Each structure stands twice: as C-alpha cells, then as structure tokens.
Amino acid sequence: MTLASMARKYEARKAPERKVATSAMIASLAAEGYDTVAAPFGHALVEAAKTDDRIVGLSADLSKYTDLHVFADAMPERFYQMGMAEQLLMSVAAGMARERFLPFATTYAVFAARRAYDFIAMAIAEENLPVKIVCALPGLTTGYGPSHQATEDLAIFRGLPNMTLIDPCDAVDVAGMVPAMVAHEGPVYARLLRGKVPSVLTRHRPDYRFELGRAQVIREGGDVLVISSGIMTMRALDAAEKLAGDRIDVAVLHVPTIKPLDVETILAESQAGGRLVVTAENHTVNGGLGEAVARELLTAGVASRFRMIALPDEFLEAGALPTLHEMYGLSVDRVAAQIKSWL
Amino acid sequence: MFRKFHPCFDVLALSVANPEGEEIMTPPDRSGRRSNVSLEERALNIRRKALRMGEIQGQGYIGQALGIADVLAATYFHALEYRPDDPEWEGRDRFLLSIGHYAIALYAALMEAGVLPEEEIETYGMDDSRMPMSGMASYTPGMEITGGSLGHGLGIAVGMAMGLRRKGNPALVYNLMSDGELGEGSTWEAVMSAVQWKLDNLICIVDFNNQQADGPTRDALAVAAEPPKWEAFGWHAQEVDGNDMDAVVAALDAARALAEPKPRVIICNTTMCKGVDFLERREITHFVRVEPDEWSKALAVLEEGKPQ
DSSP states (O other): OOHHHHHTTTOOOOOOSSOOOOOOTTOOOOOTTOOEEEOHHHHHHHHHHHSOTTEEEEESSOSTTTTTHHHHHHOGGGEEEOOSOHHHHHHHHHHHHHTTOEEEEEEEHHIIIIITHHHIIIIIITTTOOOEEEEESBSSOOSSOTTTOBTTHHHHHHTSTTOEEEOOOSHHHHHHHHHHHHHSOSOEEEEOOOSEEEOOHHHHSTTOOOOTTOOEEEEOOSSEEEEEOTHHHHHHHHHHHHHHTTTOOEEEEEOOEEESOOHHHHHHHHHGGGOEEEEEEEEESSSSHHHHHHHHHHHHTOOOOEEEEEEOSSOOOOSOHHHHHHHHTOSHHHHHHHHHHTO | OOOOOOTTTTTTTSOSSSEEEEGGGSOOOGGGGOOSSOHHHHHHHHHHHHHHHHHHHTOOOHHHHHHHHHHHHHIIIIIOOOOTTOTTOTTSOEEEEOOGGGHHHHHHHHHHTTSSOGGGGGGTTSTTOSSOSSOOTTTSTTOOSOOOSTTOHHHHHHHHHHHHHHHTOOOOEEEEEEGGGGGOHHHHHHHHHHHHTTOTTEEEEEEEOSOBTTBOGGGTTOOSOHHHHHHHHTOEEEEEETTOHHHHHHHHHHHHHOOSSSOEEEEEEOOTTTTOHHHHHSOOOSSOOOOTTHHHHHHHHHHHTOOO
C-alpha cells in the first residue's frame, strides 16, 4: 500500500461522475492515433522458430498474457508450460540452454525481476547462457498497483553482468527485437508490450528498423533533445508534435537497448547544438536510462543542461492507466508541459 | 580471465538435433566402468585427495567431503557414463553439483576419475586455480553448473533432463544436493515439475548429514521423513546409509533400472567426517575446524582404516 492511499484508507468514496475503469492486465496499451498490430512478439517468435530448431518457449502460467500463446498454438511441441513457478521457469530455461536450446521464457516483469532474480543471476547470467527473458507489464503499464508494476526492473537487471536489456517502444521494436535476440549469443531481458501494440516509430521515420545496441534519432529538432526508451519514445514523439505548435523544436533519440548503451550516439547527439537534454523513461528515477545517460554525459564532460522524466521513487497508486500516467508525468500532456517548463 | 572456454559458445550455431551423429542415440555401454580398483579404494582415494586439498588451504568443507566420498565413488566409478578425456562429450551422463561448497569433494572425485589432472591439486583454492572453493561451471572441467546459491541444482537438472529428452539423448541427469536445500522453495518447484514431465532420466541424490550452517537440519525445516514426501509428489524414493557402499550401489542400480516413468531420488544418510574417527567425534559443525597439525594425522587415520 502506498502512503497516500493508506492515509485515505478509511475515507468513504462516491462513484465518480466520469467512469474510467482500471486497466485490466490483459488490456493493450492505448496510444491514440496509431495503428496497432496484434501480438507482435508471438508472431515474430513463430517466424524465428520456423528457421531455428533451437528455439523453445516457456512460461510460468502467463503465456496468454505475454502473447506466447501464439507460439504455443503454432508449435505446441516446442512450448513448455512450467506452472506458476518462476524460479523453476528460469532454472529450466538455464538447463535447456545448457543442452543447446534457445529458450524464450516469459512472465511478468515483476516476477522475473523480484522473485526469480537469483536464478537469473546465477543460473543464467553468470553462465552467460542464451536465455531470452521476455516480460510483460514493464514500468507503469498496469493499474493493478505495485504487485504488478515493475517500476524498478531495469535498475535491477542493469546491475547484472552479461545481461542485455531491451525496452521496446512499439510493435516495430517488439517484432524486430526477436530475431536480434536470437542472433545475440548471451542472455537478454526484454520488456514486452503485448496485445494490440501500436505501430509508432515507422510513422515518424518510415525507414526505422530495430537494431540491438543502437540508438536512433527518430525526429530532428533544434531546441530540445529527448533521449527516451520504451513507451516514453511514443510519448516524446507526441509531445514533440504538440510543442511544435508552440514553436518548440524537439528532437527524439530512441534508445531501445538500455544495456549496452549506445554511448557514442548519445554523446554525439548531446554535444550537438547546445540543446536541453531530457531523458524520458517508463521506470523509477533510480537506476534506469536517465542515470545511465547522466553518468556518460558527466564522465565525458558534456555539460548539457540535463533533466529527467521518470517515475518517482515510490510505490505507485492503483487506478486507471491514463489517470496514473497523468498523475506520474508519463502522459503526452505532462511530458510536453514539463519540457516547456524547463526552457 | 582464468576461465575455461564456455561449452555453449562454440556450438550455438550447430543444430541441436543429433550433434554427434548416431552415437548418442544408442544406450551407453557401462561395462567400461569395470576396474580392478574397488569402489572402497576409490572412496579412500577421494578422501585422501580431499584431505590433501584441505591441508593446502588450511581449511575446507572436509566434513562434507569425507561424508559424501562413498556416494561419489559409487556414482563416478559405478553409475556414471563419461569420458575422462572429453568432459563435454554429448553422450555423458550429467552430474550437477548443486551444493557448490562440496566442490572439494567433487574435485577429488574428478581427479580420481582422470577428468582433472592430479598435478593441479596444489592449486586448490589458490589464485588462478581451476578449482575455486565453491564450484563453478566456467572454471572447472567436469563441473556442469555453478552451484552455491542453494536450491538451484534440481531446477536446472529438470531443464537439462527435458533438453536431453528433446534431443533424443538417453543420457541421465544426476543432481547432488544437500539436506539444507530441502528448505528452499525452488527445490519443491522442481520436484513437482519433474513429475509433471515424467522425467525418468533424472536421479536426485540428497546428502542427508543433518547439518546446515546454523545447526541440525532436522531442527530447521526438514523435520518430516523424506521418502514419503517425495513419494507423495510422485517420485520413486529410496533411503540408504550413504556410507554403506553396497547399499549406495544397489540404490543407484535400482534408480537406473526403474521402468516407471517417474523421477528418482536417493536419500543418502551420511556421517560428517566419515573415516576419520577423531574428527567424527568432534563437535560437528557446517565448517569443521581442523588444526594445522591435524591434516596429516587425519590422513594417517585414513590409511590405518583402508580396505585390504
């Protein structure tokens, strides 16, 4: 329970005039104005598995909620239902990787990062085994409260040697990261967007393709450089369009690979043009993209004006996702307002 | 920097199907294990080597090593199929040391088996050694996994057994764990899963010496008798005196020969410091203290009691 909600625990409430339901866990992330793609992860994995016999899929009772059911339906003999046992899920994935298979293990980000951490650390990462951990509900993408909101997953896994971390923005990233994960030899933790996933990046930059380890400029702009990952790139692009109406020119550098970080591109862009540098991430302010970028800027002596958009160091409230995004600063309006306030 | 080449890196590009031709598809011929060295002598040699390593470091989990020596002798010189000169041979039975701190015992067994060169015994626990104090897969030939974070081995064993089955490889997976690991929830996740997947290629050996870090295991979580628990989950369970060579061999034979499609467990009740009477009588703790002059004394006691 969060402190704010605890303080109001005994206050009676009335039904609101405007009903906004709590986002169900299975709900897709709403992104207004974008086309969507159904289950891009599941379909991309099926495609990859058609030409790679090593690929197997495992889930801890969450295949439906990680789009792995698409793979399970298409290739049932290569799908392993491990039951509601995340420590087992990661151990078995490690064991199968030892036997030269290429396991994709799925669960929610909170359960991988919190419950199964030691097993990911010792059975997978320390051994540098090619286990691909793909987790739904990253950051603030559910209204269920802290039990399901993985607001610190990247901080946890950034501390783990050998791990590659991916925070995809949209359906293009999700589909593109699958073959990249297959080609990458070591362990990977990827945040997942599932269900009907918006296609964002190619609308802003038609030639965009996901490349592991590479940050890419999606939008040019002379006043502000937003360095963002995950769904915050979507928010930054929409905020940039909004700010353009105020004659504020915002560039967006999308960093889908959190580790290893594309330091070269980040430094080059941060040095160019004396722009305000703003990082934006769907993650706690501690230990994620923002702090990683800050370290690189400081180490390289790049004296940019620097601000961070991130979730606060708190257990977050339950509620409807749009309400929560507004409350915690992840909405397009809040992102735009924050950037404007810093100029 | 000191690590051996990781077995996974060079083979990732290969197809998993039949990586070594048809060889692994035929059941292994275990007659090659026959030797004119008795299992009792093997156990003695494992104890000797473990004591020597303890002497070199001035410390070590010698109580556990002396206790498990008979089980390791029976496993490595009666049950397991492997090639000493090719520790990563695809057809090998996999032996997982979940209890990383038992590495001193496994190094002794691997040296006795010819997997590790005995000339390196003096490097045990030293900088740049291939034999660190806690066992790690990336350091040591014959060490299949990195143990030490307890409760990991059986789950990995389940995954390897599933992987072997997927490849059509008839090799067995052995997981050696301790009674203390019976307190880890992850162990029981793996116990249930092994039954779910009918893993008849999985043999779990539990070293029950009733000693964990803070005291007797029976005073902590493993209060109830083990075989009924495992049987209730659907395992084939045996309980033996782990220091009775004939009993251990018979249990391993029974586990291997079982026709039922279920995983097998052998609870081995062992005595800490077995074979060195003055250490057996000492107040037993997780980390038995041995004075500098006692290592050679312990070796001498072993020699007196050696099999004729």
